[in-house]
Amino acid sequence: MTNKELFKIIKALKNNELEGFDQLYYATKEIVYYTILAIMKDPSLSEDIMQDTYLTMLEKIHSFKHNTSVKSWLTTIARNKALNAYNRRKKEFHVDVTEQDNLFGSVESSSEKELLVREILNQLNETERDIVVYKILGDLTFKEISKILDMPQGTVSWKYQDAIKRLRKTNESR
Numbered sequence: 328m329t330n331k332e333l334f335k336i337i338k339a340l341k342n343n344e345l346e347g348f349d350q351l352y353y354a355t356k357e358i359v360y361y362t363i364l365a366i367m368k369d370p371s372l373s374e375d376i377m378q379d380t381y382l383t384m385l386e387k388i389h390s391f392k393h394n395t396s397v398k399s400w401l402t403t404i405a406r407n408k409a410l411n412a413y414n415r416r417k418k419e420f421h422v423d424v425t426e427q428d429n430l431f432g433s434v435e436s437s438s439e440k441e442l443l444v445r446e447i448l449n450q451l452n453e454t455e456r457d458i459v460v461y462k463i464l465g466d467l468t469f470k471e472i473s474k475i476l477d478m479p480q481g482t483v484s485w486k487y488q489d490a491i492k493r494l495r496k497t498n499e500s501r
């Protein structure tokens with residue numbers, strides 16, 4: 328779905344016309360989910376935060392600025408929600424790093440995208456992981472990603488290229 332089509336849905340949502348919500352949800356759910364999963368590393372929690380993201384989007388729909396990408400705006404909400412949840416959980420209890428790996432590794436899925444995300448999570452640092460997820464799964468531009476991460480566009484592009492090279496090198500050596 329194009330950004331222009333998403334803008335029309337946002338405009339309708341601003342007028343309390345909720346018929347287009349399903350279309351918006353299905354057009355953006357993957358990028359929102361994988362944005363959250365990259366931070367939380369827990370599919371169940373990610374789904375909960377995803378629901379909260381869409382509720383917040385509806386509550387804050389009037390703050391959407393027309394010159395913003397809908398996907399960029401939505402992933403920013405998702406990222407902030409996930410970071411807040413992650414920081415809350417981090418304060419609640421300390422989890423061993425090996426325990427986190429086992430938790431994430433125990434999830435089985437036949438989805439190729441989820442397998443790709445697992446590969447990315449294991450091979451890349453947090454910033455690279457976010458950039459690759461936004462670019463590949465979210466189909467966001469480097470400009471949009473740079474705004475979300477508050478990072479220069481050139482740096483985003485360079486980190487993306489570097490991460491892709493490393494992933495290719497890893498896959499070739501298998």
